[in-house]
Amino acid sequence: MNKLPTIKEIAKRLNVSVSTVSRALRDHPSIGLVTTMRVQKVAKEIGYEVNRSAIHFKERKTYSIGVVLPSLSEPFFSAALTGVEDAAEANNYNVIIGQSLENFEREKRIVENMKDHRVDGILVSLTKETSTYDHFDNLKKYNIPVVFFDRVPNKRDINFVSCNLHSGMLQAISKLVSMGHKRIGLINGPAKLAATRQRLQIYASCLKENQLVLEQDIIVSTDLSKAGNLKAIHKLIALDESPTAVIVFNDYVLLDCIAAVKAAGLKVNSDISFVSFANLPIWEYMDSLPLASIEQFAYRQSSMAAEFLFKLINNAAIPGATELPPLQHIIDSEMVLYHSAK
Amino acid sequence: MNKLPTIKEIAKRLNVSVSTVSRALRDHPSIGLVTTMRVQKVAKEIGYEVNRSAIHFKERKTYSIGVVLPSLSEPFFSAALTGVEDAAEANNYNVIIGQSLENFEREKRIVENMKDHRVDGILVSLTKETSTYDHFDNLKKYNIPVVFFDRVPNKRDINFVSCNLHSGMLQAISKLVSMGHKRIGLINGPAKLAATRQRLQIYASCLKENQLVLEQDIIVSTDLSKAGNLKAIHKLIALDESPTAVIVFNDYVLLDCIAAVKAAGLKVNSDISFVSFANLPIWEYMDSLPLASIEQFAYRQSSMAAEFLFKLINNAAIPGATELPPLQHIIDSEMVLYHSAK
DNA sequence: GCATTTTACGCAAACGGTTGCGTGAAAATT
DNA sequence: AATTTTCACGCAACCGTTTGCGTAAAATGC
Numbered sequence: 001m002n003k004l005p006t007i008k009e010i011a012k013r014l015n016v017s018v019s020t021v022s023r024a025l026r027d028h029p030s031i032g033l034v035t036t037m038r039v040q041k042v043a044k045e046i047g048y049e050v051n052r053s054a055i056h057f058k059e060r061k062t063y064s065i066g067v068v069l070p071s072l073s074e075p076f077f078s079a080a081l082t083g084v085e086d087a088a089e090a091n092n093y094n095v096i097i098g099q100s101l102e103n104f105e106r107e108k109r110i111v112e113n114m115k116d117h118r119v120d121g122i123l124v125s126l127t128k129e130t131s132t133y134d135h136f137d138n139l140k141k142y143n144i145p146v147v148f149f150d151r152v153p154n155k156r157d158i159n160f161v162s163c164n165l166h167s168g169m170l171q172a173i174s175k176l177v178s179m180g181h182k183r184i185g186l187i188n189g190p191a192k193l194a195a196t197r198q199r200l201q202i203y204a205s206c207l208k209e210n211q212l213v214l215e216q217d218i219i220v221s222t223d224l225s226k227a228g229n230l231k232a233i234h235k236l237i238a239l240d241e242s243p244t245a246v247i248v249f250n251d252y253v254l255l256d257c258i259a260a261v262k263a264a265g266l267k268v269n270s271d272i273s274f275v276s277f278a279n280l281p282i283w284e285y286m287d288s289l290p291l292a293s294i295e296q297f298a299y300r301q302s303s304m305a306a307e308f309l310f311k312l313i314n315n316a317a318i319p320g321a322t323e324l325p326p327l328q329h330i331i332d333s334e335m336v337l338y339h340s341a342k
Numbered sequence: 343m344n345k346l347p348t349i350k351e352i353a354k355r356l357n358v359s360v361s362t363v364s365r366a367l368r369d370h371p372s373i374g375l376v377t378t379m380r381v382q383k384v385a386k387e388i389g390y391e392v393n394r395s396a397i398h399f400k401e402r403k404t405y406s407i408g409v410v411l412p413s414l415s416e417p418f419f420s421a422a423l424t425g426v427e428d429a430a431e432a433n434n435y436n437v438i439i440g441q442s443l444e445n446f447e448r449e450k451r452i453v454e455n456m457k458d459h460r461v462d463g464i465l466v467s468l469t470k471e472t473s474t475y476d477h478f479d480n481l482k483k484y485n486i487p488v489v490f491f492d493r494v495p496n497k498r499d500i501n502f503v504s505c506n507l508h509s510g511m512l513q514a515i516s517k518l519v520s521m522g523h524k525r526i527g528l529i530n531g532p533a534k535l536a537a538t539r540q541r542l543q544i545y546a547s548c549l550k551e552n553q554l555v556l557e558q559d560i561i562v563s564t565d566l567s568k569a570g571n572l573k574a575i576h577k578l579i580a581l582d583e584s585p586t587a588v589i590v591f592n593d594y595v596l597l598d599c600i601a602a603v604k605a606a607g608l609k610v611n612s613d614i615s616f617v618s619f620a621n622l623p624i625w626e627y628m629d630s631l632p633l634a635s636i637e638q639f640a641y642r643q644s645s646m647a648a649e650f651l652f653k654l655i656n657n658a659a660i661p662g663a664t665e666l667p668p669l670q671h672i673i674d675s676e677m678v679l680y681h682s683a684k
Numbered sequence: 685g686c687a688t689t690t691t692a693c694g695c696a697a698a699c700g701g702t703t704g705c706g707t708g709a710a711a712a713t714t
Numbered sequence: 715a716a717t718t719t720t721c722a723c724g725c726a727a728c729c730g731t732t733t734g735c736g737t738a739a740a741a742t743g744c
Contacts, residue, residue: 017695019694020693030692031693035692054699057700060699
């Protein structure tokens, strides 16, 4: 346990005060040139490095931000994390990670833990289960700013970056219509999810914008289990007049749908076309591709959220600063075509 | 910027000294019961919480560990991270993340940054590029222990947990032999990778243990690019006497191989069988499965590595403790059959 | 040559909590 | 009743660095 050299050590060697050393190391103008040089020379010799813990303590900052998100096994979130990391590095921050694993209690524990460790700010993408936000509101007391991204609370006056699914969906549905599709179904998620309600609403408006009528029989939902997914797609292909195209809740659901459709003897992209919400980067390896995916820009969302967070952190650091208004941004999604070549 | 309550605040209110408050809050026996109660009551009333930064500073600990790994977009590493998180939570630590993205310079920067932030220890899975370890040796000076997992340095006297591929490979090759395969090829990685040399060696010994001879013509390699992967598999299927089974470097390579084999009109698992090293959890959705994968237990490796790290950290904390010998463990890989049912 | 400004540095407090040691008063022992 | 022990608490240093303020000495002005 050999101690690391401190500024005291340098002071002792040079017979100057610690304050002089401290200033000399930071090139403070009120320290003479020769002294400054001598201090810096000795500092280098004995391998001095500032003890950030001391500074953090003094400044009441830790120079680390927390990011809590559902699961890094989802490519969307691991891409998002990279966005956070890059922004953090640019701001000389480091990143404390917490995976909520879609578990509300775990999310609460993680936030609590991050608060205890006095992170300077927190980025969050919510659990599917999360519908109360007390554990975040609570952070105000500690002056810990929070920015949400992608999975954001249904609430005003919060800082967030999210993705507008409408633009991508409109592109997709317009594309389908231009290809002659008239019955475009929807396999939605569980009713309790905010994402589900949102998708339905956007789906409806996109149909309208293409002069198509909303037909309830081609709107089904899945609980996101494999069985649920299969049930949903079967319901659609069993109809007298099946939809020729289907918007699917996400790529995982789509994988099951494609398998089911094939098993039923139908051909993907000729008998039935799919559009999904992109979260898997594996389509290039698959035999059957969806027509398109709706890209939600994980990296852009998270890095912009991180920028917001640093803005809030830095603003709080300047003494008389007035509180910033809520920082909010919505990124347009985009359709990405896969099958166009064939 | 309203200040958080401190122990001074409590002391003032109760007209006792801060030391008494400090002790009362931790139920120190030398403080009278009534005083203790009064202190704790006031503490609760004003919502006091310890400032960990202060303690961290005093104890010269940050109660956070760093984990640096190639990329969380690989399911192997995101599973590994979950193992680290769970172990960290059990030990009241938090986890600072850094993705090296297979970039040596970035790995160095991350380690440097973690050192600056005085993490109590670091877990590492190396970049493919990494072949020098000075940036880790350097951490000794700061008493920051390091434990490697999965991708470990080729070096003695280090702490590590890794996975022995031999056991899984032996199971797989034995299985293939029992199914009648006699020519079992290998698509290996780039020569410069340590993993490549290791796989070749194990492949050779497993053949030997099954009384098969090593044939150079059915050992090919890929640079892991798509083109390289295709070239490798084509080389094998173009042989007069193609192998009936192939051990493949990893799942990404395998995806290309399967596509190529199909395109060539061959049937997977009848004309040619594959065994790969598991890193993708997506096989359940694929049309063509490999016969088996060799499971390397990301979660187990990383959580054991984390345990090692905490052992080292805690050992360093007790004053007269002698240094621990290198903590090392090798987990046996296992074959996981996919195709057995069909 | 004396008053004034500037230069270069030191002192000490502060950040929040922990802890070894000291001490007066109460309790126990003889 | 005198002595010893126990109890309950306070004092002060410490962790490493920053920073406002004070001040000798040097430089400048007249």
